[in-house]
Amino acid sequence: MLVFEFKAYGKSIQFQAVDEAIRTAQFVRNSCLRYWMDNPKKNKYDLNKYCAVLAATFPFADELNSQARQSSAERAWSAISRFYENCKKKITGKKGYPQFQKDCRSVEYKATGWKLATDRKSITFTDKKGIGKLKLKGTRDLHFYSFTQIKRVRLVKRADGVYVQFCIDVDRKENTEPTGNTIGLDVGLKEYYTDSNGTAVENPRFLRKGERILKRSQRRVSRKVKGSINRSKARQILGKRHLKISRQRKDHAVKLARCVVQSNDLIAYEDLRIKNMVQNHCLAKSINDASWYQFRVWLEYFGKVFERVTVAANPQYTSQECSSCGEIVKKSLSTRTHACKCGCVLDRDENAARKILSRGLGTVGHTGTFALDASNASGELTSTLAGEILPQQVSS
Template identity: 30%
Template sequence: MLRAYKFRLYPTKPQRESFMKTFGCVRFVYNKMLEERIRLYEESKLNPDAKQKLPTPAKYKPEFPFLKEVDSLSLANAQMDLNKAYANFFRDKSVGFPKFKSKHSDRASYTTNNQNGNVRIEDGKVKLPKIGFVKFKQHRSFEGIIKSATISMTKTGKFFVSILVNQGEEKWIPAKNKIGIDLGLEHFAIMTNDDMVSEKIDNPRFLRKSEEKVEKAQRALSRKKIGSKNREKAKLILAKKHEKIANQRKDFLHKLSKQIVDENQVIVVETLKSKNMMKNHKVAKSIGDVSWYEFVRQLEYKCKFYGRTLIKADQWFASTQICSSCGEKGQKKTMDVREWTCTCGAHHDRDINASINLLMLAD
């Protein structure tokens, strides 16, 4: 089984410059290959019988010798990323056509492969091709064969390495419990287990709590002259505010999802189309802050790691409308109805009733 471990890097100034150069070269090659692919596609429409040879990173090295200074595997992986983006587009048009990478808006990163031990850990440092040994904080150990390493940089200038490790077959520890999880805005999650014990997890609202500080930083940035050093400083302050919120949210989601996976063998969660729901501007910010998609994504991969079963309820399953006692689906209830009584006499909390109905799908 492949697992990734992410660690903070502490590169020297020359190493930082090498990382930045590699980020730029990978972005440059990706855009060049995408540009040529678009041209070849246009030509093939004019002449369908023409045999087109797809571009590779090696094609650009004679014309742009600076590409020879960086890790060749990082450029090869950029080609693989482009191939994957194309395959995804032709598989599902809703994914969108591959886009050109931007220095300012896209994530700065590159991936290199481990060949003959050129990616390894020694004496508190990680060895990377063309870079050498880089100091890093290994906060947890792992066993297995290193397959690849992805180096990335945040908007605040912090460097990280994500090491992909082949650990063979996972030894799973089975659990007996089942749980149904209803997601919401007032409470982040409403959970009911097979003992019919319900628990409501408060929505932490990290963005809402820091909104005033973020807006203050945004106003300060807007007042700075474009291209000035003060603007760069203000941009960094704003990026740190957003990074803190993202880290708080990520920490909350990881801890909650890990706890659920540790304690339960079967997990049922409702399917929510966040993208569609965010078209409602009244709740768009709250939905973006709560991050349901990321929570379900974490549950999904952790269930695979630990041998759990994750059931995603159909998006049309009316978990909030059905009585969990008698199964009757009554009149549709609007969002402001938080409690209701069924014709069978059962009185329900809307969210707890939904989590019980989801739990029933585990049987």
């Protein structure tokens, strides 16, 4: 499944209709959640049927496309099923009991309720909300895909405008020649990552660099009177600042992950529990700024696309254990050089990366020189759920 995003252009009254459609989707989702709370034995299909009851009861809900209402009900069931799964797995702590949504920013249509122009440069929403025709602007070309391949269309509201997302049903595969290279990655705060070959990539620190502008924008929001137009404008400017940093992180993670996957047949990385790591309030901001998990998700994705093997290795004692002899050499965080009695002297992160690679090769059942052909590459070999949020990850 590919997701292509385009910026939408239209009149202000059309964007007001988009806001109304999003608020209706939020109402349907929260109503379905309340219906489940009052009737815990109801299932996914009962929530879909309840959408028809809401449409018959509330005229504004009837204005939204029927399949868009079902998509909102599916969002409610997604939160419910996630809660059930966490209970079955007996995850410690909170199980993620479904909560009512307060700030919805998207509405999703299925096969009906929209019509894409033949030139693929505009889209018309045909339900009773009155959104009408929106012009599309983006870098992707939809002419390569038929209308039947478009399974979902989303309207997403962001700080800098409204976007239209197309979910296209296609199996993306790219054939590349095997490189014969294997690599282990040790992520960090000083360097974004250090590989087993000793190559270090600089940590961009997008949040730290833009923090001064963010603080100034936040102060301007705080000075404005609550509920005023000037405060709304200041909040929009602040949202754009955060959106820019978010896009910088994603762009950096995507390009770096693609480069790493294309250059190696096997990539071993740390199976980190970032949710636990950010509990250290001294390093939480820097850890979140590094966005290691986003980098990992894109590594696993490109591993499937290019048919490479990605392995999540146990990170325990990788910084302390010698990559040459296996001896434990205790060191504090301030000690950046690994020096073992066997004569191995390496940078601390390079030693950890070599140890991660060794564990990754042990996971796939191969030692020594590694050679992998495309037929044996099966994507990621990980002890956690690929593409899921961290609280859903299972233990190693």
